[in-house]
Amino acid sequence: xxxxxxxxxxxxxxxxxxxxxxxxxxxxxxxxxxxxxxxxxxxxxxxxxxxxxxxxxxxxxxxxxxxxxxxxxxxxxxxxxxxxxxxxxxxxxxxxxxxxxxxxxxxxxxxxxxxxxxxxxxxxxxxxxxxxxxxxxxxxxxxxxxxxxxxxxxxxxxxxxxxxxxxxxxxxxxxxxxxxxxxxxxxxxxxxxx
Numbered sequence: 001x002x003x004x005x006x007x008x009x010x011x012x013x014x015x016x017x018x019x020x021x022x023x024x025x026x027x028x029x030x031x032x033x034x035x036x037x038x039x040x041x042x043x044x045x046x047x048x049x050x051x052x053x054x055x056x057x058x059x060x061x062x063x064x065x066x067x068x069x070x071x072x073x074x075x076x077x078x079x080x081x082x083x084x085x086x087x088x089x090x091x092x093x094x095x096x097x098x099x100x101x102x103x104x105x106x107x108x109x110x111x112x113x114x115x116x117x118x119x120x121x122x123x124x125x126x127x128x129x130x131x132x133x134x135x136x137x138x139x140x141x142x143x144x145x146x147x148x149x150x151x152x153x154x155x156x157x158x159x160x161x162x163x164x165x166x167x168x169x170x171x172x173x174x175x176x177x178x179x180x181x182x183x184x185x186x187x188x189x190x191x192x193x194x
Contacts, residue, residue, distance in 0.1 A: 027088055029091065030091055065178070066112070068175070069176055070108050073111075076168060080100050080101035081101055082161065083158050084097040084101065093136075093138045096134045097158075097162075103125075104128055107124040107125065121177075122177070125169065125173045132165055132166045135162055139158060
């Protein structure tokens with residue numbers, strides 16, 4: 001049952017109509033931000049602000065255990081992208097999911113280019129885990145705010161994806177940390193400890 005909201009100096013609007021209006025406004029904001037923000041340029045500015053060179057693009061295919069880990073990271077990046085796509089209209093959740101995806105991309109690039117330290121890899125993994133937690137919290141709040149069935153159904157699918165990815169982060173963290181342990185396989189150790 002939708003109740004009608006009174007809009008000062010205007011017509012009445014149902015909860016579902018309000019949800020649709022808010023979702024459309026959020027989608028417009030995200031679209032504008034996506035068209036204005038350039039992730040690569042922003043990343044280059046961050047590196048420049050810290051007096052560091054931005055990592056070179058991935059040049060060679062990783063081998064051995066490193067390849068297995070990078071393939072898994074790529075799979076999780078795709079899952080985060082899908083979750084962000086499904087979270088259309090749930091802007092706060094979508095922003096956290098997109099940020100987590102960027103952290104995974106940075107981790108993968110650092111591992112492949114062998115220029116990420118163990119501490120930095122752990123920080124990036126922790127950031128992904130944090131963003132997943134924040135996305136889930138934001139999703140709960142956004143679903144509580146919404147009264148539409150479509151938003152609840154959409155939120156349930158996103159929540160399932162977030163839960164699955166959060167569960168996979170423990171084993172991914174173990175796999176990444178194993179890359180930094182001494183090994184005879186050169187592709188297994190991404191960088192010398194800094």
